[in-house]
Amino acid sequence: MLLQTNSYIVPKEKRSDHSRLLARFRQTLLRLGCDSFEVYEQVGGNWQGEATGRYVQIMRFRDKKQQQIVQEAERTDPAAQQLIKEFCELINFPYQQEHGIFAVGFYNSVLPQGPGPIPAQPPEPTTERTPSDTDIAEALGVQAAPHEASDAPKS
Numbered sequence: 001m002l003l004q005t006n007s008y009i010v011p012k013e014k015r016s017d018h019s020r021l022l023a024r025f026r027q028t029l030l031r032l033g034c035d036s037f038e039v040y041e042q043v044g045g046n047w048q049g050e051a052t053g054r055y056v057q058i059m060r061f062r063d064k065k066q067q068q069i070v071q072e073a074e075r076t077d078p079a080a081q082q083l084i085k086e087f088c089e090l091i092n093f094p095y096q097q098e099h100g101i102f103a104v105g106f107y108n109s110v111l112p113q114g115p116g117p118i119p120a121q122p123p124e125p126t127t128e129r130t131p132s133d134t135d136i137a138e139a140l141g142v143q144a145a146p147h148e149a150s151d152a153p154k155s
Contacts, residue, residue, distance in 0.1 A: 001060060001061070001062065001063075001108075001109035002060070002061045002062070002063055002064055002066075002067055002106065002107070002108055002109070003058055003059065003060055003061075003105075003106070003107040003109075004058075004059045004061070004067060004104070004105070004106055004107075005056055005057060005058055005059075005103075005104065005105040005106075005107070006056070006057040006102070006103070006104055007054065007055065007056045007057075007102070007103045007104075007105070008054070008055060008091050008093075008096055008101060008102045008103075009053050009054050009055075009091065009096065009101055010053055010055055010090070010091055011053065012053060014090055014091075015053070017090060018055070018090060018091075021083065021086055021087055021090060022039050022057075024083060025037070025083050025087065026039075028077070028079055028080050028083055029059065029070065029074075029080075032070050032073040032074060032077060032080065033066065033069060033070045033073065034059050034060070034061065034070050035060040035061055035062060035066075036058070036059070036060035037057065037058070037059050037060075038057070038058045039055055039056070039057050039058070040055065040056050040058070041053070041054070041055050042054040042055070042056070067106075
């Protein structure tokens with residue numbers, strides 16, 4: 001799997017326009033063959049504080065070949081070109097690119113496949129017994145100290 005990320009800033013007064021534009025862009029990318037398109041806004045550390053206005057787009061592709069096919073389709077699709085133009089105007093792309101604010105990244109999957117499904121319910125309890133002090137002592141090759149039960153009647 002290959003990820004492409006785009007990171008950039010959106011001025012506060014343009015964030016609702018940004019959300020509407022990206023909803024349209026998601027439909028276009030999925031139509032052109034992108035496996036997934038997600039967008040996140042950065043928030044403060046430990047999810048504290050206000051949103052920062054920095055966004056990251058995450059696009060998933062099976063491999064580099066698929067990414068290149070989708071990228072070429074973007075270049076030749078009039079609807080995609082219109083959305084890209086609107087996006088670039090919205091975030092003032094030339095300014096962000098010139099000042100190193102807009103960043104693009106590519107990432108290859110490290111794990112051969114994603115994590116397995118999360119069980120719908122907790123696993124059933126096992127019938128295994130918990131090792132006692134005697135079991136542990138025997139495993140270590142020592143004599144276990146005898147227990148004296150606190151509620152047991154004393155004679």
